[in-house]
Amino acid sequence: MNSQPEQELEQRLQQLEAELNSPTSPPVVVEPQPPASLTDRASVIPRVLYRFVNWFSGLSNIGKLIVVAVGLVIGLAVLRAVLKLVAxxxxxxxxxxxxxxxxxxxxxxxxxxKS
Incomplete structure (x- = not known):
């Protein structure tokens, strides 16, 4: 009963050895990742916005009201600071x-x- 799984393991081991020893398989080269470009950063914004919308839609009505109120207060504070700076x-x-x-x-x- 154990002979069949052992034979399968033996065959698989031989296949792996053959793959490792064969010169036809190209070496695996891992290239370093380039720094995040502008397009990568631009694709992050829609994902974050999508996650926020999903999170917001999952809130209760009271929770939505609280989030909107806090956002309004923060938005008005930022607007006031910008207007003070412009003034x-x-x-x-x-x-x-x-x-x-x-x-x-x-x-x-x-x-x-003097003249």
Missing amino acids: AVISLAFLAVLLYFVYQFLLARTSDT
């Missing part, structure tokens, strides 16, 4: 232009007094 940049630009004109006025005034 600060505009204020600095206005101040720079004002200082430039004051400097030009003072420079013109000092050149008039």
Whole structure:
């Protein structure tokens, strides 16, 4: 009863030895993976979005409401920060232009007094 599985194992072992010893089989070469390209990164976004949509659809109505409320609060906070940054940049630009004109006025005034 054990002779048949042993024979099959023996035949399989001989086949594997023949495959290893045969010169026709090309060597296996493992190439290093190139760094992730832009297209690889672009394909990650739809997968993450798909996972989020699946997760969100699995929530209860209360859970969906909480997630939307938290997202709204975070979104408004980010929008407020961006608007404050834009307002600060505009204020600095206005101040720079004002200082430039004051400097030009003072420079013109000092050149008039020297003449």
